[in-house]
Amino acid sequence: MLDQNKTPVFTAMKAYRERNVIPFDVPGHKHGRGLSEYKAYFGDAMLELDVNSMKPLDFLGNPTSVIQEAETLLAEAFGADRGYFIVNGTSFAVQTMIMATVTTGDKIILPRNVHKSAINALILSGAHPVFMEPELDSEMGVSHNITLDSLKKAYTAHPDSKAVLIINPTYYGAVSDLKTIVDFCHTHNMFALVDEAHGTHFHFNEKFPLSGMQAGADMSAVSLHKTGGSLTQSSALLLKETRLDGNYVRKVINLMQTTSPSYLLIGSLDVARKQLALHGHDMLNHILSVADYARNAINAIPGCYAIGKESIGRPGIFHFDPTKLSVTTRNMGLNGMELYDLLRDSYNIQMETGDVYNSLAILSLGDDFDHVDALIAALKDISQKHQNSRIDYPKIDLHFPEVVLTPREAFYAEKETIPLDETLGRISAESLMSYPPGIPVISYGERINASVIEQIKLFKTSHGILTGMEDPKANTIKVVK
Template identity: 55%
Template sequence: MKQNHEILPLIEAMMQYDQRDVVPFDVPGHKHGRGTKELVDFFGEKVMRIDVNSMKCLDNIGNPVGVIKEAQQLMADAYDADHAFFLTNGTSSGVQAMIMSACQAGDKVILPRNAHKSAINALILGGITPVYVQPEMNTRLGIAMGVTVEKIKEAIALHPDAKAVFLINPTYYGAASALKDITQLCHKHDMAVLVDEAHGAHLHFHDELPMSAMEAGADMSAVSLHKTGGSLTQSSALLLKGDIIDKDRVKTILNLTTSTSASYLLMASLDGARKILATRGEKMLTDTLELSRSARAEINEIEGLYAFSTELIDAHGVYAFDETKLSINVTGIGLTGFEVYDILRDEYNIQMELGDINNVLAIISLGDTKEALCALVSALKDISVKYKKPEFDCQVKPLKNPEVVIIPRDAFYMQKKILPLADSVGEIAGEYIMAYPPGIPVLSPGERITKEIIDYIEVLKTQKSVLTDNHDPSGEFIKVLKHNNVSSIAI
């Protein structure tokens, strides 16, 4: 029987604490904002008064036994999970906890190479070996989609000793794999199924959206409620179902990296977002889908623009599609997605989620309005006339999986040297290079550098894309491994 999702245990406890007007001799040091007038003026007195630290009446995230435990149980119930853990360091911390809970040092995990950098970080932290599967590529749009059941089956056949399979549901652009079929396949081989649902926190609450990980029978998923569920930035939840993965091990792994001073503002926002999704989510998402579908139809009437959607569903990596991802291919108006992204922001005061070589992406969620979507459609119509050039045909295609020469952890700790990027073909990367958003590495430590990869990075640089995680922000130089350390650790 479903629990009562009208209640807000953590928020109510924080309200009661605030009403008591406690005299604070604990941290935080701003003392309910009295010591920081500028912050009170900016954030408001209420926020500063409820920015508190762990105390008995408010429970402790490291070992919750009170209101945090109750709020987490409600979160688990909302998603049809057995257990839920609040995350105040984003879904990145949840992804790391999933992989490190299912795998130990030396174990293998099967995953698509278009995974977020947090998955690669988990491999470094845990000493885990990646087995990459190639996601399906849409060459027209220039992006990676989902993975097929066949590709997972092939990887399992080649690596029957793998402990887990890691999936993305949905991809940044909205493509969902056949998650239920893959989960059943993995369980037949005693492999745990871990799902990055950073962009799928809303899926569970509407039947016209792709199936959620918990509904598909996955063992764990990490959901970014702050992205599509309404909570504050950096707040997420880790969901656990079944007994393949021990919940006490999950809690132990989380406590390795979670702050002992987790933000109560972020945790309270998870409590509130859960109530909204569980009690009003279906109606709100119906309205959200209607807005997205209407805008998509109008955009597809603009010559040169293509807002792709459910027509991509086929047997090749797109089993379902999340229509709240309003992805628009702009090559038909002769511009790159990077250019359209900048024009929308600088000239129309419209902030898109991302631009890539061929596309721009708008996330349509619970807080969007008809007026906002009308402004976007109007701006795109204007841009298609004012800026149109001959159709853009990028010669750089989506990258295929690079060769993993050294496992990420070993490569991370090995000695390195610095070379010009242009002279690094054949070398082994000693650091990440990626564009953010979306935070998917173009190169990770331990991977062979090819001319195709360098060409791709050069295109990112010419488009003034924000390169992150590499030591040289300009992308002119790269850290590579010293060759005399490589041969004995190759996999």
């Protein structure tokens, strides 16, 4: 057992600052002297530790000292064989998993509600997507997780697939039967990859669903900055070396990860790992009590509903992450984006996202009862003021688009821009998604069907945030010529 009290990178950073080194390297602000206004606001320590790679602080692309030791501690804390610090966000960790396991012409099975980073990885790798259909929730208006049956169906149609990507959990907390799915992948000689962007905390308390490493996955991408306490953009990639070479994975990382990594990010990963390893269990017990308290109070407010553990057993919800506090207010006449805006503008409460019917709060290590009390009070006030008739948008007969070209082929194809209403049957040359969470409604290489057009119009009607296309209003779409 390693000493999880240690913080090799953070300790080296503090030692460097205490030496009062005269910097003739980059960055150009030279410990903040060249960015005085910023330094005056954020303080000396932050600017003095915004430094470049050097021997005392190790090198992220080829670590041999303090970063190597910190990554070893990371791997042990998460039950992995290898751990890698990622400073390009979990999007990059997801891309690394895909690029390390499939290449041009290979097939990879993934859920249709996968994050856009996976689609971007298909453009980079040239791999062919085989989509599984997640289970749909008509009341919430969202997709939940995939089932073993949906994986078996995809594999039966494409038995030459080389890898499977699983989301653990979805944005709204739905968890699949991960261990059974991972075992199926390995039985059929496929890599099991886990997008664990919203499940970093799973590994550190047995009351949560299994983590990717606990389930035996080959790789998992964990967003420590989302639910683990590190700074925004810092993440980690975890690896079991049974089927993959850790040195090769490092090479894939070094293809695209910056050669000028922020030590503020790296140091925060080091400290966040220590906190999770030593105190994560107790901290997460507290957050579970906060989540239960919040959910019970919200469900007692007229017109509000927060999905919880009662959903376990429904299609696509084998297990549930209670730290995902999704508030549905359609019964009081408010859609999710309206609630999202109202909470921010009138009550100074920033939710994670809003969609057609829901507004999502994410509870994590920094939350406490005072936070959720403010949210509960706001929802009670909103309930008194907005008891209107239930919102029921026209029901869309959801049909996932047909994949005609690989994302890479569509990305580089000759294109033209046409009005949205004229796109029926055309092949999309861009990826259009609601953000957050960044799940494509239509992606590169898919044939646009009536369901897609209706979804885009619904997002626009409900004031949802659409991104990814060249036309920010989505009045026109770029298609393959």
